[in-house]
Amino acid sequence: MDEQVKTPFGNFPEVRRAVDTVAELAGPVAEALKNWDADLARSVLYVDTDPELADTAVFCAAYDVPAEASANCVVVAAKRGGETTLAAGLVLATTRLDVNKAVRSHLGARKASFAPMDTAVGESGMEYGGITPVGLPAHWPLLIDAAVAATPWVLVGSGRRRGKLLLPGTAVAALPGAQVLAGLAGLVAGAGAADVAG
Structure with missing residues (x-):
């Protein structure tokens, strides 16, 4: 615990390994870290942040975080033949998740859209504005833009609006059920444009 991280x-007031801060994390996130590969789990850092500054553009300015190192996790509802499948898409904050083309096509859905807030929160067990790819339901497809996986370190939500996680892009790509896809993100939309979930 005395290890300097x-x-x-x-520029964050407090930095610790996420495995040492499970009490600060949403339940599904803490559980996922406990059951993940030990080395990968130890690579995840937790930074304490103000929940009032959780939206991407404000957060990046307040904590001196480059937008291109921050990623948004967006919950999507894909519909086909009367059935709805929930999935998550992870893209850099400088881009927007291409729900209508890339996500819909990859999931073989007739229609895809951002999931309603109450559905995203209720089904993920995480807070709105803090949804993270770590600890999502195992049956959800986790679609990760190739640019995120190629980022040396990426900042994502912690499952709560307070705090964030930092982890290597390679660790993100190694999350259970992760599918790394080229072209998942659309044109630059301004930091925070896709900040529906995380």
């Missing part, structure tokens, strides 16, 4: 970027 530093972040690869940003």
Whole structure:
């Protein structure tokens, strides 16, 4: 616990390994870290942040985080033949998840859209504005834009609006059920444009 932990970027008041801060995390996130590969789990850092500054553009300015190192986790509802499948898409904050084309096509859905807030929160067990790819339901497809996986370190939600997680892009790509896809993100939409969930 006395180990000095530093972040690869940003200016945060408190930094710890996420496995040492499970009480600060949403239940599904803490559980996922406990059951994940030990080395990968230890690579995840937790930074304490103000929940009032959780939206991407504000957060990046307040904590000196480059937008291109921050990612948004968006919950999508894909419909086909009367059935709705929930999935998550992870894209850099400088881009927007291409729900109508890339996600819909990959999931073989007739229609895809952002999931309603109450559905995203209720089904993930995480807080709105803090949904993270770590600890999502195992049956959800987790679609990760290739640019996220290629990022040395990426900042994502912690499952709560307070705090964030930092982890290597390679660790994100190794999450259970992760599918790394090229072209998942659309044109630059401004930091925070896709901040529906995390």
